[in-house]
Every structure is written in C-alpha cells, then in structure tokens.
Amino acid sequence: MSAGQTTPESNGRQEPGAGTPLPGLAGGADSTTPHGNAPSYSPDTPAVGTAATAPGQAGKRQVTRTGVIWVAVVAALVLLILLIIFILQNQEQAMVKFLGLEGSVPLGMALFIASVTGGVLVAAAGGARILQLRASAHRARVRQRR
Numbered sequence: 001m002s003a004g005q006t007t008p009e010s011n012g013r014q015e016p017g018a019g020t021p022l023p024g025l026a027g028g029a030d031s032t033t034p035h036g037n038a039p040s041y042s043p044d045t046p047a048v049g050t051a052a053t054a055p056g057q058a059g060k061r062q063v064t065r066t067g068v069i070w071v072a073v074v075a076a077l078v079l080l081i082l083l084i085i086f087i088l089q090n091q092e093q094a095m096v097k098f099l100g101l102e103g104s105v106p107l108g109m110a111l112f113i114a115s116v117t118g119g120v121l122v123a124a125a126g127g128a129r130i131l132q133l134r135a136s137a138h139r140a141r142v143r144q145r146r
Helices: 065-087 107-145
Strands: 093-098 100-107
Touching: 065 093, 065 107, 100 107
Parallel strands: none
Antiparallel strands: 093 100
8 A cells, every 4th residue: 555545444544654655665655746756747748659649630539440340240259159048048849840841959949040041031132132233233334334
C-alpha cells in the first residue's frame, strides 16, 4: 500500500505505517509530484506510441474488413458454442417421419438438421435472386452500349 491509501477491509482506516515513505524511493509521500517519481502528463499530451490526430478526427474510428471479419468469426464461435450446448442438453430420442422414411434420432440433432435444411433453402432462394438481378443488370448494360 502506498501512502494514504485504504483498502475495503480497513473500513476507511489507514494501514499502520501508511504515512511513512517507502525506503529506497526518492520523494515519498512529501514529494512535490503527485505520485512520487511518476511523470505527470497534461490531458493534451498524446500517449507514447500514438499519433496525434487532427481536431476533426478525434472520435472517428476506421472500420476495416479485417475488423468486420474478426467480429463475424467471434459471433459465429459464440453461436456454435450455444448450439453445442443445445444439442448436448437435448439428447432424448425423437421419432422422425419424413416422406415415408422413419427413424429415431436425438431431439437436438433433429432440430439442428431441420434448421440447417431451412438455412440451405433460404440460401438457395437468395442465390437464385442474386443471379436473377445480375442477369438483369448485365442485360441493361448490354442495351446501354448499343
């Protein structure tokens, strides 16, 4: 503990010997600098290793593709962890019937397969729409060139 500091356990009382400077440190508690030998910086001084920014650029951050990918990967990992927990907690056997096929699978796995199948159908529909829009844009560019 340095001079004058208290701990939550001390209930506001200073620890014994807290008012005396530590041996080997120049200045101690009576030094003119607020924290012993620590340098003091004004709020306008940029930290070491940082570049000073222009006044209009103070609060802006640049979004990069790498940052967006990193956030997407972290979000995907969190979702995968939640999915694993869901599947492990739903291990009861469920009877599944589909187009004349019948079988017994764990409930969590059946729901996972159903959600993946739904995602594939949505992705296929979205892909078809993207191809349709690209073809339409290509035809419009060809007509403009004529």
